[in-house]
Amino acid sequence: MNQPTSQSETFGLRDLQSLIATMYSSRDEVRGIEGTFMWLMEEVGELAAALREETPDEAAREFADVLAWLATIANVAGIDLQTAVLEKYGRGCPGCGHMVCKCDLSEKP
């Protein structure tokens, strides 16, 4: 894992999963995916509130929490987030295949 205290180094999705596993894996196993999903939802709600009402610093802390809980769930489910992102988005937009999306604007995403 990269040293997580250095802001200038690349901090990867695998570093995130590894950091969260080190910090919380014993708890995560007890809680399981469903219990952990409840915490994720709480943090998503706090992110929404922070984006509407709070400072950028507070929003940043809520983004961190959402990412931490998402990494927790991925750890419990045995999913590698880097592989997941690169498989789906690494070759371009999943809708149109272009690196700069050319999907119709009415379409998702």
Place this chain on the structure above:
Amino acid sequence: MNQPTSQSETFGLRDLQSLIATMYSSRDEVRGIEGTFMWLMEEVGELAAALREETPDEAAREFADVLAWLATIANVAGIDLQTAVLEKYGRGCPGCGHMVCKCDLSEKP
């Protein structure tokens, strides 16, 4: 940005934000934070369904979508996710300060 097609390289949170910005920034600006949050919530719902009912490959695709929308919102809000995570979790558990969390099990997280 790292080459996103190489699975062995570290793919960072900044690479994720950069990839999504390249792919979707013109759309993101039109949609704004509130419109984008709706898409994030839809993907969070799809992740929940995939974790309950689908294969690991399908769950991985939904994790990728949640991360993509989270990166989109961070881009629109001007938040650097790497800095956000390292500020909050890089020095240990925000609750107890230890790298292996020692918070009381009844407490969050």
